[in-house]
Amino acid sequence: MFTYDFPYLTAIIALPLIGALAIPLIPDKYGKNTRNYALIIALLNFALIVYGISQTYTMGIGEYQMVESYDWLPQIGLSWSLAVDGISMPLIVLSGLISTLSILASWKVDNKPRLYYFLLLVLYSAQIGVFAAQDLLLFFIMWELELVPVYILISIWGGKKRLYAATKFILYTALASIFILVSGLALAFYGDTFTLNITELGLKDYPLALEVLAYAGFLIAFGVKLPIFPFHTWLPDAHSEASAPVSMVLAGVLLKMGGYGLIRFNMEILPDAHIKFAPILITLGVVNIVYGAFSAFGQTNLKRRLASSSISHMGFVLVGIASFTDLGMNGAMLQMLSHGLIAAALFYLSGVAYERTHTLMMDEMGGMAKLMPKTFALFTAASMASLALPGMSGFVSELSIFLGIAQSDAYSSTFKVVIVFLAGVGLILTPIYLLSMLRVVFYGKKENALQLPSFGVDAKPREVFITVCLILPIIGIGLYPKLITTTYDVDTVEVASRVRASLPVIVENHVTALRVAEADLSAIPQIER
Structure with a gap:
């Protein structure tokens, strides 16, 4: 220490x-x-x-x-x-x-x-x-x-439906967070010593039933913040009504708290329960990936489309966490960091576009490419990063997760093929809905936008600076992933190793139970025909 x-x-x-x-x-x-x-x-x-x-x-x-x-x-x-x-x-x-x-x-x-x-x-x-x-x-x-400032920021400085979005946000997140307290205190009081220290909680030997119950509680709390389907519905509403700076923090940092909580509490403290829940996490992750991608197609509001994209991308974090491999865990961590930068850039640029057009409806924005070339270039760069273009951070993180689950020995070959295929479907859909977004926003019909005095005013130096500060690390990580992976790879490998260490114990217990059952059956007198 x-x-x-x-x-x-x-x-x-x-x-x-x-x-x-x-x-x-x-x-x-x-x-x-x-x-x-x-x-x-x-x-x-x-x-x-x-x-x-x-x-x-x-x-x-x-x-x-x-x-x-x-x-x-x-x-x-x-x-x-x-x-x-x-x-x-x-x-x-x-x-x-x-x-x-x-x-x-x-x-x-x-x-x-x-x-x-x-x-x-x-x-x-x-x-x-x-x-x-x-x-x-x-x-x-x-x-x-952190819940209170976000609630007030949305309810006062948000859009027309800000009170609805803010209330939905606080109800979902505040009610779910109660499970952190309940599950945590159950672990703290268990055993001969009471402790609230997170490291010491991980050293206790819990019965599997308590681990499973506490794991389920933590999963609900962190799953709402991540968000995991079906606890995700607050996110599109919050993003669509929040101002661009608030959306930057909401997508760039607050969603990562859910992934961080899953690693810190569910994996580190409750590894045996994590083995039980891992197939469920992978299934929910794939649902997030595919559902978020398809949902993005149906969104005509720019920020709601980006919010659906966030739901899809955070699904990869679940797959990586549940892969039981070092590569998958590294990919999950990198995905959180990468998505934080990419989502912050995209939501900020959506605010730049909103200031010029006074609308978030994509079909009312069109014609911005020629009049606002810097905005178009920055928006395109951030979108390319989001669709995992090689040379950008999103490509490295998602590739690591794919390879991590493919190499996992904890699942059958059939299960892994299905998971990789469905996640691949989401990966294919991502460039389609992002490129169509660029086409509609920057090359669609101009309609009412041209009548606005601010339309055609390109990104100003302050706006370019903010976006570049986010895009540069995205490209840096994409070209040289060790720039960031060296900061956490030892810790993620240790977490994955600890969970894998529990795998043989569980399997051995199952085998022992099976042998006992067989011995009991052999003791029963055989019925003659």
Whole structure:
């Protein structure tokens, strides 16, 4: 275990929160001072994330690092316990990048700017807390904390149906998160010692029945956030009504919390139950892939189509997690990081298009390609990444998942062929609905769009900068995957190995039970004919 004198993790969680609390003290009449202040806080925090990790985090260790632990409320066993490993560290960097860019993307917000930037900074803090928390109750508090800002951001700064979308979001996610608390406390109270430490929970020896029940609870909670079919219906509504900066955070970071939770809790703490549920996860993953792809075809709203695409792409994460292979686990982790960058870019560019056309209906946007070549080029680049074009991060992650499930020894050949075939169908459908989206938006009929004064105004330097900051790492990872895989491969291999280690035990138990049954049957006197 590694400890350091300066509490970097506490600092990167506290800085945005303290900065948000100081916003009411800033003299500001038109919102510009608040905007600049929020951006400075976000940039400082992102710089602190990068500096702290570069100074104190060692790649390839396979242990928790930057460990910080303080007794917070010892009466209930709650401690301020933080640490990172190869699974959480890249997601913290991703959160810092996208949260900072989302504040820069909110440059024109003039409706209640103090409250708006306050909520974005609180959300920034909560995201880091979720990925760094090592105490179950602290994890739950941070998980709940990030729900409130998103709800308010959608309900005040959203579209015409914002109240419906925000209410649906909070009902789905808040009710589902109760299962985190219930399942976690069941594990914490089991045995002779009570503990809320996530690492110590993973060291307990649970009966299989308790593991299965706790696994099911965690799966519901994290499945809603991922989202897994059929708990996905809140996502298209939330995206279609949320502003572009909020959609950036929602798609780029919040969905990844579901995948992170599945790895951290379902796999690491409950490996025996994961073996039981793995075929179900793969089936649900394939349903996500195919359903999301077909659903995208039926969406004429640009952001709803992108939301359906996110449902499809997150299905690959489930397949990789349930593959039992190192390559599949690496692919699942890379898919979360890759999709975070790609989805943030696409949803931001959808906001750029909306500002010019004042509509999200694709058939009302057409004719933008010649008048807005920079926007067209950026949108095309992000779409190519989403459809897994070779040379971009999406190709590497999805290929790894395909190879991972194909090489798995945990499933029959017939099952693997069916899974790979159906996932391949989703993969084939993806370029079709994305290229048709580009065709309609940029080459379709112009209709009412030309009458708008802002139509034809190409992407401005700030908008180009935000998009390039997301596309450059997408291309960098696609050309040189080790740029990112070296940060987590030791940890994902360790998680996959731990789950595989439980496979022979389960099989041996089944064989033993079968032999006992055969012995009992042989003891029964044979009935003569």
